[in-house]
Amino acid sequence: MTKRFGGLTAVGGVSLDVDEGDLLGIIGPNGAGKTTLFNVIAGYYRPESGRVVFEGRDLTGHPPHEICRLGLTRTFQIVKPFGNLSVRDNVMIGALTRVRSVAAARAEADRGVERCGLGDYADVVAKSLPIGLRKRLELARALATRPRLLLLDEVMAGLNPAELAAMVELIRRVHAEGVTLVVIEHIMAAIMRLTRRIVVLHHGEKIAEGVPAQIARDPKVVDAYLGEEFTLE
Amino acid sequence: MRRHAGAIVLFGLAAVAPLATRDAYFLDTIVLILMWGAISSAWNVAGGYAGQVSLGHAAFFGIGAYSAAVLTVHWSLSPWIGLGLGMALSVVAGLVIGYLSNRLRGPYFVLATIAFAQVLLIAASRWREMTMGSEGIPVPFKQGFWTLGLASKVSWLYLTLAFALVLYLVQVYLEVSRMGYQLAGVREDEDAAQALGIPGRRLKVIAIAMSAALTSAGGTFWAQYVGFVDPFYVFSIDLSVLFALNAIIGGAGTALGPFLGSILITSLEHYLRATLSDIAPGLIGVHLIIYGCLLIVMVRFVPQGLIGALGALFIRRARTARGERLART
Numbered sequence: 138m139t140k141r142f143g144g145l146t147a148v149g150g151v152s153l154d155v156d157e158g159d160l161l162g163i164i165g166p167n168g169a170g171k172t173t174l175f176n177v178i179a180g181y182y183r184p185e186s187g188r189v190v191f192e193g194r195d196l197t198g199h200p201p202h203e204i205c206r207l208g209l210t211r212t213f214q215i216v217k218p219f220g221n222l223s224v225r226d227n228v229m230i231g232a233l234t235r236v237r238s239v240a241a242a243r244a245e246a247d248r249g250v251e252r253c254g255l256g257d258y259a260d261v262v263a264k265s266l267p268i269g270l271r272k273r274l275e276l277a278r279a280l281a282t283r284p285r286l287l288l289l290d291e292v293m294a295g296l297n298p299a300e301l302a303a304m305v306e307l308i309r310r311v312h313a314e315g316v317t318l319v320v321i322e323h324i325m326a327a328i329m330r331l332t333r334r335i336v337v338l339h340h341g342e343k344i345a346e347g348v349p350a351q352i353a354r355d356p357k358v359v360d361a362y363l364g365e366e367f368t369l370e
Numbered sequence: 371m372r373r374h375a376g377a378i379v380l381f382g383l384a385a386v387a388p389l390a391t392r393d394a395y396f397l398d399t400i401v402l403i404l405m406w407g408a409i410s411s412a413w414n415v416a417g418g419y420a421g422q423v424s425l426g427h428a429a430f431f432g433i434g435a436y437s438a439a440v441l442t443v444h445w446s447l448s449p450w451i452g453l454g455l456g457m458a459l460s461v462v463a464g465l466v467i468g469y470l471s472n473r474l475r476g477p478y479f480v481l482a483t484i485a486f487a488q489v490l491l492i493a494a495s496r497w498r499e500m501t502m503g504s505e506g507i508p509v510p511f512k513q514g515f516w517t518l519g520l521a522s523k524v525s526w527l528y529l530t531l532a533f534a535l536v537l538y539l540v541q542v543y544l545e546v547s548r549m550g551y552q553l554a555g556v557r558e559d560e561d562a563a564q565a566l567g568i569p570g571r572r573l574k575v576i577a578i579a580m581s582a583a584l585t586s587a588g589g590t591f592w593a594q595y596v597g598f599v600d601p602f603y604v605f606s607i608d609l610s611v612l613f614a615l616n617a618i619i620g621g622a623g624t625a626l627g628p629f630l631g632s633i634l635i636t637s638l639e640h641y642l643r644a645t646l647s648d649i650a651p652g653l654i655g656v657h658l659i660i661y662g663c664l665l666i667v668m669v670r671f672v673p674q675g676l677i678g679a680l681g682a683l684f685i686r687r688a689r690t691a692r693g694e695r696l697a698r699t
Contacts, residue, residue: 181561200564200569201561202565202567202570206567210566210567212565213565217562218558219554219559219562219563220558222554222558230563230566231567233552234567239547239551242548279566281566282566282567
């Protein structure tokens with residue numbers, strides 16, 4: 138698919154296959170087009186060319202809320218909590234997409250909040266959470282919509298080492314429960330530990346694809362990250 | 371039940387007021403507090419719960435006022451039919467405005483709503499055959515419930531009380547229902563709400579159409595109560611501002627807020643009008659300046675409105691009483 142903004146090609150001719158049960162990582166330097174790719178898949182942008190197909194259905198041009206209802210949910214890199222609502226209500230709003238009854242959705246939200254380690258914060262107003270917990274809330278809320286494919290946009294960025302370990306553990310568990318995952322990450326180390334297959338984007342193009350060990354040695358990837366040593370850690 | 375304690379006290383007091391006094395001026399104040407509170411609640415459905423702030427709700431109010439008056443004057447039809455017609459027309463107008471709210475955001479949407487009310491004002495003041503133009507329409511008085519010719523202030527008090535209760539319940543529905551939670555999500559962050567499967571645009575349009583219909587119903591009741599429809603009043607920006615002001619001062623997005631705001635503003639206006647005009651006729655517009663100052667003070671110091679201020683007070687007291695720690699930050 139291709140997505141342009143005026144003269145700038147944000148994503149150019151990138152093709153991506155995700156099988157059921159995959160845990161695919163997407164990495165790339167800043168401005169590589171990772172988030173744009175998610176925005177196209179989730180229906181926020183319409184691509185100039187190409188299609189998005191999910192479970193045999195063409196999603197191109199569908200609005201975001203329909204895409205979510207079809208089982209494909211995304212999170213936002215810059216987290217978007219419903220700031221003035223409690224953590225529980227945030228997750229419950231996600232659950233209400235699948236459950237009509239408010240009481241049932243609330244019960245489901247309580248389980249989701251617990252599962253994502255937010256149990257102590259269920260009644261706290263979302264805007265007062267620190268960033269690490271906001272990232273978890275973003276995940277909990279998305280999970281409440283019962284996705285079969287979940288797009289995670291840098292849910293590990295900005296976390297301290299302890300939070301990072303907990304997040305990796307949580308993502309593994311979600312994957313083990315049968316949710317197919319596509320994970321965008323800036324931090325190479327985190328994604329190397331987590332995924333089995335990685336796609337590297339640079340300047341809107343796919344420059345490499347393969348297992349983590351292979352990617353780490355790929356000269357094109359090393360080139361792309363040159364001058365951004367801090368991301369290699 | 372406890373969360374409705376405020377409403378029970380408020381509406382209860384209004385219900386027993388006629389037992390205490392038959393003073394027409396006092397009962398008139400209560401009727402208008404309930405009426406403006408209910409109409410501000412209707413504004414609150416769009417402005418508070420859906421976050422679609424409009425300064426053109428006088429448009430719907432005027433549609434309701436005119437529908438009933440025109441049908442009664444020209445065809446001798448019951449104002450209840452006018453009420454229905456006004457609500458139907460307002461739903462259509464609300465859908466158009468709602469559609470605009472998906473194209474225009476923030477100040478541009480507000481400007482569009484103001485323009486819409488102005489257009490209706492011009493139409494109503496020029497379409498002489500139907501509306502009697504800028505002179506306005508006197509609403510004929512015919513005794514009876516079907517013709518909404520209620521002679522006693524007490525009957526009007528109970529009618530507006532019922533209307534206020536309906537509006538309160540509509541708002542409570544928007545706090546506890548599926549649609550209400552989803553609307554809260556759209557208000558807080560529309561992109562995030564859509565990502566979670568909520569049809570944000572459709573919900574906003576529905577909320578605006580609901581708000582329009584309820585405002586229109588208020589317009590019909592008001593016109594029948596006052597007995598005269600003046601285009602320069604019913605479509606005025608002053609009125610649109612008043613609806614928003616009551617809700618914001620009381621607490622936008624809360625069911626009781628618009629009524630608290632109305633108690634403050636309506637009684638203040640009644641009091642100031644009477645006393646200021648006693649002092650000097652030139653002081654008659656001064657209450658508007660006082661409104662303005664009040665709004666500035668509220669928005670600066672108590673952005674959640676009266677209800678937020680009262681709530682914080684109660685919570686603080688309860689917390690110190692139980693010796694609880696303050697919420698984690």
